[in-house]
Amino acid sequence: MKILMKEDFKAFVNALIGDPSLDTVGVKAKGQKFVFDSLDSADELRLDYDVTILPPKKYFLPQYETIVEFDMSQPFSAKRPEYPRKRVIIGVHPYDIAAIRQMDSYFLDTDITEAYLRRRKNTLIIGSDVITVSPTAFFGDMKTGEVKSGYDLFITDLGDRVSFEVGTEEGERLLRHAANLKDSTPVDLQKRKAKRNSANGKAMRGLMAKPNVWHDLLEKNFESIVWKNQSDKCLACGTCTLVCPTCFCYDINDEINLTLKSGERVRTWDGCLLRQFTVISTGEVFREDIVDRYRHRFHRKGRYLPDRLGFVACVGCGRCSSQCVPDIADPVKMMNMLFESSEHVIAEDGDRDAHSVSIDAKNFDLEGTISLHMPKPATIIRAEKVTEKEMFFEIEMDDHKPLGHQPGQFVEVSLFGSGEAPISVSSPPGGNTFELVVRKAGDLTNKLHLMKAGDKVGIRGPFGKGFDAEALKKKNLLFIAGGLGIVPMRSLFNHVLNNRPDYGEVTVLYGCKEPCEMLFKDEVAAWGQRKDITHLLTVDKCPDGECWEGDIGVVGKLIPKVKFDPKHTIVILVGPPVFYKFVIRDLKKLEVPDENIIVSLERRMKCGVGKCGHCQMSGVYVCKDGPVFNYKEIKDNKEAFK
């Protein structure tokens, strides 16, 4: 450990500020509160701060960040923006360092977010011990008042002097700006220990449910009345998530400049407490009740992220509780309330805590990482209007390579200026082109409907887990499609037809609202010519004057009309959200085993790679873990068929 006397420390900070290659950021006062902001002088730096309004996540995942710059006057022109110069952040408290380590795990997990990694690699962190403890902080309870890594330098304000701990070589190089650096004495070490212990002691707020029991506590008390009681007071303003150092959800929007020719795709913070967070293009909101949103936040922190990445996603900074106006966001109060009211025996989950991260940003190289959000150019080969609302597209990637998708996967179709939309691939695997059927439902799909052969679109993907065509071999298959569900289902169905000898009995039931909404009419007509499949069609209603030979009624009514062995048939269901509840009920009456039912679900899939958070269905990311699920795996997921 090294020591700088206060005056020399100030000179050191001023030298950093004066270094033109660095953007020097530190903690400053803002009214009675504190913020991280660019420093003009060392005098502004407040190492005695308790907590900042926003955590330093804003430097790694900015509130607003341009992720693609596009030029709409060109057929397809997009580039990544320039990133700012190197930055050093002075005064990051240990709990915030723990949160940054969690952020590393989140964004550098399977799909590396290039923009994040670039900022992360471009930022030096000078950690700092907590001198003043915020009244709502509970990092003592969460054991995040001390970190062993995650910083380049770590300083402690010891009154007349500042101690330095070196974390990385790059951190050590920063010390070239320091004059009169001397070795610490045992007294300095003692003083530092005393400060640390004191802060950690003050930051204990009597959390009865230790982090390693949160998982079980939350799981067993999902239906507790406490959720409703608390959420009745909730303003649904989103503050708790926006100020949280371990909330990372984001939205993406296109902004067009006044020239109408160029624009930017901008990523911005979003939050699961906001109503429109889960809304999809057809207007369905998957967490309409505030209680569901309120509960989701706690469950994400204590259950879903621990399940996915290992760590408890709360570092005890106390920002949510200090900034929640109705005072219902405090994890200490909430967890204690649940703990006290719980009628269950709560199990410990090893020694899992906020530090349980397995990923270190140091081990990542920018070289070769690709931008997650940069679409690839593709060309429309064929565009045909198939119904009033739907249009069919055949698309080829401009690199002339196959899309490489599995049946049931989706792509993010991108039009600069209109954004992106998740669209199921409806063609079977193979071939150099792929097919989509797009319903007019929003800005992007409206624009898409105006496009023709030769026009360019952007494609990201394929994404998600599709149907496992291999595992279905030799099995009897019953396909049930409702409305637009035929689109993703077709990718599997046509694959099965193309490889018919590999499969057992094949039956397909297809229903839509009206005859005019029926998709793939030619193919449906061709089904009737085949002896090796059975098919039945239905419509909810047939308006006067239209011709219809099939059934009338919902698609579930067709089930009793076909012969199949419930115990030895795999049922593949794809339809709108309301469809599942009823069809599954009908199937269960016939005692079809859970594991024989396969579904494909729809949620708001914005990023496609499990980062933006919108499609989360309890702990499951529909875009990544689905959209195809075995019913057995998700039937107990409380949000799947609500």
Add this chain to the structure above:
Amino acid sequence: MKPRVAFFDFASCEGCQLSVANLEESLVDVLKLIDIVAFREVMKEHSDQYDIAIVEGSITRPMDEERLKKIRANANILIALGACAHLGGVQRMANQWTPEENKKEVYGIANPADIADSNRFFEKPRQKALDEVVKVDYTIPGCPINKEEFAKVLIALLTGRKPPIPDYPVCVECKKKENVCMFTIGKFCMGPLARAGCGAPCPTAGNECEACRGYVDHPHEKAQTDVLEKYGLTVDDIMRRKTMFTYRYVEKPKDGA
């Protein structure tokens, strides 16, 4: 052909049209995209041939309703510009009194005949929002509007997209700006109910949000009332908070209206 755009104003301070003029250099860019065929604030020429009518102000008298209906009939798209057109403006608070009470308070009683309903300038004055008289296609809220948002809405219309008016509370933008929460400094903010899109200029400057943009689609009024009570506001204070720009939401018909 560039779309023809006309600006109109009714009872208002005209600050929203001024906000458009305050686009400064960007206004020059805007003029490359549209033909402004009527704009009282800055031009003498005027035409009744327009595609988009942008209307500021609240509707007060029968003569104003007539004029608005004519504008509606001429326009393909009608946009309500600002809080007066959207909600009736601060002046809607006058609807707490009867027209006669208001006239007496402001003009006195010296010459009652001059200000009687028979004088069309003074006929049954009552503040209404545009959509209480005609169909409104889009609304740009705010007192005044956010000029950047105005540009965004225009861009959206010109590129065939839905105008991007947010449906989340001002708190979201306020937090992103890292403002000190008004409640922590003893102020009473309507931000949790108010529709964002303004960029939270009032809390950013240290003043409470007064919900000039109206509420989000699903406001949690009960929770907000609880909060205001918790912070010590009386029932009267809370009512005042909720009526400044948003009297429309609580207005009950009044005798003489």
Add this chain to the structure above:
Amino acid sequence: MKDVNILVEHLTRVEGHGNIVLNAKDGKVEKVQWQVSEAPRFFESFARGRTHYEMAHVTCRICGICSIGHTEASLKATETAMGIELSEQTQTLRRMIKSAENLQSHVLHVGYLIAPDLFGVGSVFPLIGTHPQIVLKIVALHRLANEMSDLLAGRTIHPTNMVPGGFTSIPSEKQLKQLRQKLLDAVPVFNEVAEIVLANAHKLPKFTRETEFIALTSDKEYAIYDGVIGSTDGGTWPVDQYLKVTNEFVVPYSTAKFTKHNRESYMVGALARFNLNYDKLSPLAKQWAGKFGLSSVCHNPFMNSVAQLIECFNDVETTIAWIDQLLEKGLDAKNMCAKYDVKAGRGIAAVDVPRGILFHDYTYNDKGICTKANCIIPTNQNHNNINQDFKAFAPTIIDKPEKEIELLLEMLVRAYDPCISCSCHYLDVQWKR
């Protein structure tokens, strides 16, 4: 000898809409009238029941163009009623904000609204094509004035940081230094624009009608933020005697009230301030007054626009001096806002906004709730004078071609700058023979 019947509907608002009516028979003006048809909004009525900290937010909505002036008048009235003492820093910042508004409004008026007349076009839009350099210069000055208001008042339209007692936020010293530099850099641009106006000033009609001018006046400064009521007919009155000066009355052809004092009418605005306070103008402003040959007392209302331009120089020069004062003493964020106790009382205040002297008069009960409000707006005070000018001016131009009569009457209204919309919007001009 001809018959003329003009009805110009929705010419203006007072802060709203107005009509011009002109009927002439055999070349003789029978009726010329300035009507105000603006929909009444009843501010003084619904202000009752609002609290002391809301009043400025309510009354600034009277006018989007001079919302800063209304805010300042409102705050001063409340501060008078509650006995709130302002710090020197607050007073200086308030003065700067007042200047920022003056600049913003005057640049808009002279640059966007008067210039088209001088160039013989209907609006500033065609000038973008024909005189892009000049227009962009004016736009840059307008932007600077708005940036200055945004910086000092939080927002140029309906300020966000001004409260009774002072401010909820103030700029940093760094920002003030940047503003100072921008103002210095703007001086040559103002000079260029003034040269262009000077070269075209001969196009302004030479019309003179003796009238009374009323404005704030002060021994200490060119009064726009503070002072006593002054008249070019002689005499000064404390602001709380404003009712003796304004004498409001109602006419059936106007939803705005009219005023009069010594004579049948009086005029307020930049020309009134110039006429009363010429001595206190800054050096560059005086220099430009000399170049335009404008001296006190000038009775040509068309010269109001020139007086506005001269005031712009005064605003820039005095603001720079105020910034220097603030920087020398150092800005103190703790000194941002005076604390006060709510009490019952009446407060009357005046500021001189771009269009003239403005009065706010509030009575509060012991809970700080407003029980009575009165606002007298500059344009209202000018309506009567516009009407009197019409009567004097119309006969002198009645033999001119109809389009020219219409334009000249428009220009006369526009000179008063009653509000930007009023000065350039003329609908449904009907000529009847």
